[in-house]
Amino acid sequence: MWRRVTGYGAFLAAGTFVLQWLDYQAVVRMRMGDVYLALVAIVFLALGIFVGARALRQPAALPFDGNPKAIEALKISPRELTVLHELAAGKSNKQIAQVLQVSPNTVKTHIARLFEKLEAERRTDAINRARMLGIVP
Numbered sequence: 761m762w763r764r765v766t767g768y769g770a771f772l773a774a775g776t777f778v779l780q781w782l783d784y785q786a787v788v789r790m791r792m793g794d795v796y797l798a799l800v801a802i803v804f805l806a807l808g809i810f811v812g813a814r815a816l817r818q819p820a821a822l823p824f825d826g827n828p829k830a831i832e833a834l835k836i837s838p839r840e841l842t843v844l845h846e847l848a849a850g851k852s853n854k855q856i857a858q859v860l861q862v863s864p865n866t867v868k869t870h871i872a873r874l875f876e877k878l879e880a881e882r883r884t885d886a887i888n889r890a891r892m893l894g895i896v897p
Contacts, residue, residue, distance in 0.1 A: 824897045826841070826894070826895050826896070827893060827894035827895055830893040830894060830895055831895055834877045834878065834893075835877065836874070836877055836895070839860075839870060840870050840873060840874055840877075841895070842860065843856055843860070843867060843870040843871060843874065844874055844886070844887075844890055844895065844896055845896055846859060846860075847871070847874075847883055847886065847887055848887050848890065848891070848896040848897070853867045853868060853871070871883070871886075874886055878890060
């Protein structure tokens with residue numbers, strides 16, 4: 761009995777599958793252009809996302825070492841180098857003094873020594889020269 765019921769069930773399922781497949785084929789024939797258009801749109805959407813993601817990917821930033829040869833040749837001390845980095849960041853003497861926990865006069869002394877070593881007359885000259893030498897980013 762169960763064999764007969766299972767057989768009829770399988771037969772009905774196969775018949776339903778065939779009818780659904782034939783209905784699908786009829787719809788595809790009627791709407792072939794729409795199906796192709798949708799497929800092309802999906803392919804180009806995926807391609808655009810892929811190309812856009814690759815084009816906009818940021819390369820990993822390399823660590824900045826600051827050209828040790830130039831620093832050594834100019835005899836810039838580690839503290840002067842820190843002051844130079846803060847200058848390049850656009851900070852004022854007072855702000856640099858707060859960061860380094862020294863007096864503004866000490867910062868002025870470091871800046872004056874940097875001007876001598878970099879042969880600069882102004883802060884912008886010192887920063888531009890340091891960037892040109894690869895001392896600051």
